[in-house]
Amino acid sequence: MRMPKCCLLTVPLALLVAADPAWITKQIQQWDEEDAKQVLTNSPWVKYAKPALLPELTEDQRREGGQMGGGKGTGLQGVGGGGVFAPAQNPEPRKVKGSGYADALMVRWESAFPVRVAEVKAKEIGAPDWDGEFYAIAVYDVPGLKGSNNELNILKRAAILKREGKKDIKPERVEVLERPNGLAMVVYLFPRSDEITKDDKRIRFTAQIARLYLERDFDTSEMQFQGKLQL
Numbered sequence: 001m002r003m004p005k006c007c008l009l010t011v012p013l014a015l016l017v018a019a020d021p022a023w024i025t026k027q028i029q030q031w032d033e034e035d036a037k038q039v040l041t042n043s044p045w046v047k048y049a050k051p052a053l054l055p056e057l058t059e060d061q062r063r064e065g066g067q068m069g070g071g072k073g074t075g076l077q078g079v080g081g082g083g084v085f086a087p088a089q090n091p092e093p094r095k096v097k098g099s100g101y102a103d104a105l106m107v108r109w110e111s112a113f114p115v116r117v118a119e120v121k122a123k124e125i126g127a128p129d130w131d132g133e134f135y136a137i138a139v140y141d142v143p144g145l146k147g148s149n150n151e152l153n154i155l156k157r158a159a160i161l162k163r164e165g166k167k168d169i170k171p172e173r174v175e176v177l178e179r180p181n182g183l184a185m186v187v188y189l190f191p192r193s194d195e196i197t198k199d200d201k202r203i204r205f206t207a208q209i210a211r212l213y214l215e216r217d218f219d220t221s222e223m224q225f226q227g228k229l230q231l
Contacts, residue, residue, distance in 0.1 A: 023114050023225060036121035044222035045112045045230075048104040049139075051212040107205060107216045110187065111136040112223065112230045126185070128177055134189040135161070135169075135196065135231055142209055145184040147176035158208035159188050163200045196220070198229045 022035035023043060031039075040046065109115060111130055119127040130136040145151065152174050161169040173189040186209060196203060198220045206215040220229055 028114075028117055031118070031121050033122055036118035039114050039118035040108070040122055040124065041106075043114070044219065045109040045115050047107045047216040047218065049107050049214040049216045050104045051209075051214040054208070054211045054213050056211060105142065105212075105214060106140040107214070108138050108140065109135070109218065109223070109231060110138045112225075114225050114230055126177065126179055128175065128185065128187045130187070130189065133192050134172065135192060137161075137188045137190070137205055139186045139188075139207065139209065139214070141179065141181065141183040142186055142212070143183055144210065145176050145186065147178075147184070152176065155186060155188075155207070155209060160206055161190055161196075162204040162206065163196070164202065166200070167194075169194050169196075196229075196231055198224075 021038060021043065022031055023039055026035060110128055111132075111134060118124075128136065128138055155174045155176075156171050159171050159174070163169075169190050171188045172191050175187045175189070177185045177187060179185055186207075188205075188207065200220055203218045203220065204215055205218065207213075220231075223230055
């Protein structure tokens with residue numbers, strides 16, 4: 001039996017609608033735990049960055065940077081540091097048993113409203129607190145950090161948000177939070193006084209964490225929720 005042409009036209013459309021993510025197809029009150037986890041792991045507010053492993057500093061370079069002593073910097077267990085990720089594309093990180101990724105660090109725009117709601121609905125433990133006057137961006141599952149004052153100052157100096165044709169935004173504060181898996185979350189708090197708008201189009205987050213360098217692009221045209229830019 002031949003299917004009518006009108007039916008043939010509606011089938012691809014139905015499949016397309018079914019494939020749309022929850023933050024597009026559902027009201028926020030209708031999100032279930034799986035919808036929330038999708039927002040937290042695979043949405044425009046979440047990127048995965050494979051860090052580059054930078055050369056180890058000499059003793060003189062450590063002194064110049066305020067790092068006295070013979071510390072070796074961030075440990076690299078669980079992080080693939082062998083190369084630079086492709087800045088314009090999401091890599092396909094190799095998932096490991098349990099939490100986290102073997103070859104990439106998750107970078108999440110924590111202050112975005114959909115992310116904050118999703119953390120509550122997913123019952124995520126250890127989500128960072130933040131002050132509404134900041135854009136909060138977190139890098140997850142970083143090894144080897146202690147959160148000392150000297151370490152925080154170095155992290156603060158080594159991160160920026162870049163926009164084409166505008167001055168860079170520097171973090172006002174950085175926090176290191178311990179995670180249940182024994183790794184750390186680094187939270188960068190950028191002042192909202194330097195407003196980011198949808199006209200900025202692409203926002204590039206760059207950071208150096210000890211010997212790990214990472215950068216990731218966020219597209220403001222995708223970071224829309226119910227018709228508004230959510231950062």
